[in-house]
Structures are given as C-alpha cells and as structure tokens.
Amino acid sequence: xxxxxxxxxxxxxxxxxxxxxxxxxxxxxxxxxxxxxxxxxxxxxxxxxxxxxxxxxxxxxxxxxxxxxxxxxxxxxxxxxxxxxxxxxxxxxxxxxxxxxxxxxxxxxxxxxxxxxxxxxxxxxxxxxxxxxxxxxxxxxxxxxxxxxxxxxxxxxxxxxxxxxxxxxxxxxxxxxxxxxxxxxxxxxxxxxxxxxxxxxxxxxxxxxxxxxxxxxxxxxxxxxxxxxxxxxxxxxxxxxxxxxxxxxxxxxxxxxxxxxxxxxxxxxxxxxxxxx
Numbered sequence: 001x002x003x004x005x006x007x008x009x010x011x012x013x014x015x016x017x018x019x020x021x022x023x024x025x026x027x028x029x030x031x032x033x034x035x036x037x038x039x040x041x042x043x044x045x046x047x048x049x050x051x052x053x054x055x056x057x058x059x060x061x062x063x064x065x066x067x068x069x070x071x072x073x074x075x076x077x078x079x080x081x082x083x084x085x086x087x088x089x090x091x092x093x094x095x096x097x098x099x100x101x102x103x104x105x106x107x108x109x110x111x112x113x114x115x116x117x118x119x120x121x122x123x124x125x126x127x128x129x130x131x132x133x134x135x136x137x138x139x140x141x142x143x144x145x146x147x148x149x150x151x152x153x154x155x156x157x158x159x160x161x162x163x164x165x166x167x168x169x170x171x172x173x174x175x176x177x178x179x180x181x182x183x184x185x186x187x188x189x190x191x192x193x194x195x196x197x198x199x200x201x202x203x204x205x206x207x208x209x210x211x212x213x214x215x216x217x218x219x220x221x222x223x224x225x226x227x228x229x230x231x232x233x234x235x236x237x238x239x240x241x242x243x244x245x246x247x248x249x250x251x252x253x254x255x256x257x258x259x260x261x262x263x264x265x266x267x268x269x270x271x272x273x274x275x276x277x
Contacts, residue, residue, distance in 0.1 A: 042164065049165025052158055053078070059151045069103065071162075078169040080118040082246055089113065095252040098148060105150035115252035117237070118245055121171035124219040125238050130250055132225050132235030138163045171219075171240045181216025193276075203271055210264075214239050229267045 052058055054072040074084060074096060082094045089097045095113035098104065114130070127133065128140035141162050145151040154162070176187050183195050198210045213236045214220040220239035227233045234250055248254040254263065258277060265272045 045161050045164040046168045047165075048157075049161035049163070049168075052162050053165055058145065058154070058158075059149050074116045075119050078119045078166065080116045080245055082244070084116060092247060092252060092255075094247045103149065106148070113252065114250055115245075115247050118241055119166055120169050120241055121219060121238065122169060123167040124171075125221055127223060127235060130234050132223070137166055141166065172244065174240070177216075181218075181220065197272070197276055202268055204269065208268075228264070 052071075053075075054070050056068050056070045058071065059069050074081065080094070084090065084096060085093045086096065086102075089100050089102060091097075091111075091113040095115050096103075097111055097113040099106065099108040099110070099112065101107040122128075122137055126137070127135055128137055129143070134140035134143060138159055142154065142159055145154055176184055176191065178184060183191055187195075198214075200209055202208045213222045213224070213226060215222050221236045223236070225233040225235055230250070232250070242248075242257060246255055246257075248257065248260045249263075254260050261272070261277050264270065265277065
C-alpha cells in the first residue's frame with residue numbers, strides 16, 4: 001500500500017509538471033501505471049521517466065511547426081531508428097537535422113543532418129553530447145530539452161525521472177563478449193582474428209590502435225574527443241550495439257560497417273586487406 005501512495009503523489013506532481021496534458025505510451029495506447037509491480041522507489045521513477053520520454057508535451061513548446069514530437073520519436077524505447085526519414089530534414093534514413101526550424105527555435109540555417117544515436121547503455125558512456133561537453137547525463141538531458149530543442153525548463157522531478165529511465169536502458173545482450181570486453185573462448189576464428197587486428201598497433205604509430213580510443217574495458221570508449229579526418233573533434237562513440245546503429249559516423253555518411261573500416265583503413269594507412277576487413 002505504501003508504494004501505491006507514493007505512485008499517486010508522484011503522478012500528481014508529474015501531471016502538473018507536464019501541464020496536465022494527456023500522456024500515453026506505445027504510439028497512443030494508454031498504459032496504466034497500476035499494471036506495473038513497483039518493487040522500489042527507483043522503479044517508480046523509471047516508469048515516470050518513460051512517460052516523460054514518450055510524451056509530446058515535453059518538447060511541444062520548441063516546434064515552429066505542428067510536428068508531433070517526443071524523445072521517443074527518434075529514440076524508440078530508448079534505442080535508435082534506421083527508418084526515420086523526414087523530407088527536408090533527413091539526408092538519408094536514420095538521420096535528422098535537429099537544427100531546422102521545424103524542430104527547434106534555434107535554427108542555424110544550415111542543412112546538417114546527423115545520425116540518431118542509441119541511448120542504450122548511456123550510464124556507461126560519459127561524457128555526453130557529440131562534442132563530449134557534459135559530464136553528467138542529467139546536464140545533457142536538460143541541454144537537449146531546453147537548449148537544443150528550445151523546450152521549457154523541466155522541473156527537478158522531470159529530470160530525475162528522465163535520467164532514471166535513461167540509466168535503466170542496457171546495451172543489447174552480446175554473448176560473444178565478456179565483462180571486460182574481450183571475446184569469449186567459443187568466438188569464431190574470424191572474430192578472434194578481428195580482435196587481434198583491433199588491438200594491434202597501427203603501422204607507423206606503435207602507440208595507437210583501434211582499442212586505444214575504443215577501449216574494450218570501458219565499453220569501447222575512452223571519454224575523449226578526436227578528429228578522425230572529418231574536420232570535427234568529436235566524443236568517441238561506443239562500438240556496442242553496432243548491429244542497430246547504422247548509418248555510421250556522426251553524419252551517417254556510411255551505411256555499412258565495411259564502409260567505415262575502409263575509411264579508417266585509408267585514413268590511417270592500416271594496410272588491411274580484404275580478408276582483414
């Protein structure tokens with residue numbers, strides 16, 4: 001009974017926080033919180049965060065045009081989408097120009113679509129933003145709502161709930177890697193060869209390898225910014241969940257991992273042949 005009382009008062013505060021607008025999940029199908037079995041205050045907060053994440057109210061003040069939009073629109077269930085395409089806003093499926101006036105009041109006048117990153121495993125991938133400017137997920141979430149999309153300032157409850165939801169999202173299960181990021185013993189011969197190449201020093205630079213920036217022990221990031229030939233110093237993205245994160249690179253220029261590997265092979269003169277790739 002104590003948990004239901006907490007749910008009631010949290011919902012009361014949360015509904016006021018979101019301007020008392022209707023909130024629904026799963027593309028318009030109402031979901032009752034009473035169908036969930038809350039075993040802790042944390043799980044209640046996660047559920048409230050999911051409500052906010054999937055509510056169009058959160059970002060509604062930001063749009064110049066009446067485009068229904070929520071965090072979930074581009075990050076369905078916290079993941080990413082390879083089919084999102086909006087004429088005039090997308091360069092290709094899976095990309096979106098978030099600085100267009102259709103989405104934000106902070107238009108930059110340039111057509112510069114970017115890929116849609118997954119939020120899975122976000123609690124492990126600090127710092128945040130493509131430029132790595134935010135040390136905490138809370139700071140970054142507030143920035144996206146207010147500064148990037150021009151939404152209203154969220155209350156502490158809204159931010160607490162959103163961050164709790166985002167931190168609850170795990171990477172996809174991968175039975176081929178261990179907790180330290182190395183391959184399991186039963187991995188394929190090709191995968192083991194790839195792991196050796198991944199950790200092998202680059203020709204002409206014994207201090208640099210793929211694993212230098214994409215550290216397997218740190219969820220394949222290093223927490224630093226690098227310019228890999230794009231002209232921009234960007235935060236190192238994780239290599240977890242690559243199977244769902246196409247298109248690749250910050251601007252989604254590559255559709256396949258093979259294209260990415262070919263790019264780095266040429267950019268860093270790695271001397272990899274087709275078998276290596």
